[in-house]
Amino acid sequence: GDKKQLLELSERNARYFMLDKQKQEKLTDPEGATERVLQQLKEDLRLSELPRHIECFDNSNTQGTDPVSACVVFKDAKPSRKDYRHFNIRTVEGPDDFASMEEAVERRYSRLVTEGSELPQLIVIDGGKGQLSAAVKALDRLGLRGKIAVVGIAKKLEELYFPDDPVPLHIDKRSSSLKVIQHLRNEAHRFGITHHRGRRSKRVVRTALEDIPG
Numbered sequence: 001g002d003k004k005q006l007l008e009l010s011e012r013n014a015r016y017f018m019l020d021k022q023k024q025e026k027l028t029d030p031e032g033a034t035e036r037v038l039q040q041l042k043e044d045l046r047l048s049e050l051p052r053h054i055e056c057f058d059n060s061n062t063q064g065t066d067p068v069s070a071c072v073v074f075k076d077a078k079p080s081r082k083d084y085r086h087f088n089i090r091t092v093e094g095p096d097d098f099a100s101m102e103e104a105v106e107r108r109y110s111r112l113v114t115e116g117s118e119l120p121q122l123i124v125i126d127g128g129k130g131q132l133s134a135a136v137k138a139l140d141r142l143g144l145r146g147k148i149a150v151v152g153i154a155k156k157l158e159e160l161y162f163p164d165d166p167v168p169l170h171i172d173k174r175s176s177s178l179k180v181i182q183h184l185r186n187e188a189h190r191f192g193i194t195h196h197r198g199r200r201s202k203r204v205v206r207t208a209l210e211d212i213p214g
Helices: 002-028 030-044 097-115 129-141 176-210
Strands: 053-062 065-075 085-088 122-126 149-153 159-162 165-170
Touching: 030 176, 053 097, 053 176, 065 097, 065 176, 085 097, 097 129, 122 129, 122 176, 129 149
Parallel strands: 053 122, 122 149
Antiparallel strands: 053 065, 065 085, 149 159, 159 165
């Protein structure tokens, strides 16, 4: 009992020490801290290059109405809000998250390819295997499959899915990679929900006005 308690205490102290060290590093050497986070992401996600440019997609709808997809962009592990985009889904009737994801991913990257713009090193799909497969289908059509790494986040944040691999990759909960992924997911969710609510409010007002006689 005592040994177990001592072990738990030393583990907890080590964790606090690491967090404190990371905070100090961020203050004294922000560029070095960013490089370490990107290196950790590269290792944890088994990427071939540092993910300096990451994009994350998330869908929002209310029982299938006013579906939108949000795309948030992180550069050097930080939000680049001027590059955020949302997509009003055009081709999908009713609640179909997979088709919505496919449309958003295809529209986003067909545009970047046409414009000759910089492509991300990593795409994160907020959703399980179904949404991930839909995104991969869109990348396939654009000839980008294998050129950009893509992962899906399961409900459990620390479980990541890769195309063609049914077994999720588990990331250590203490890893800095998980903090970046959580931040990506939160930003995509916030950005998508905000736009979806605005769109829904406009539709409700429009419907109410149409119902007024005369």
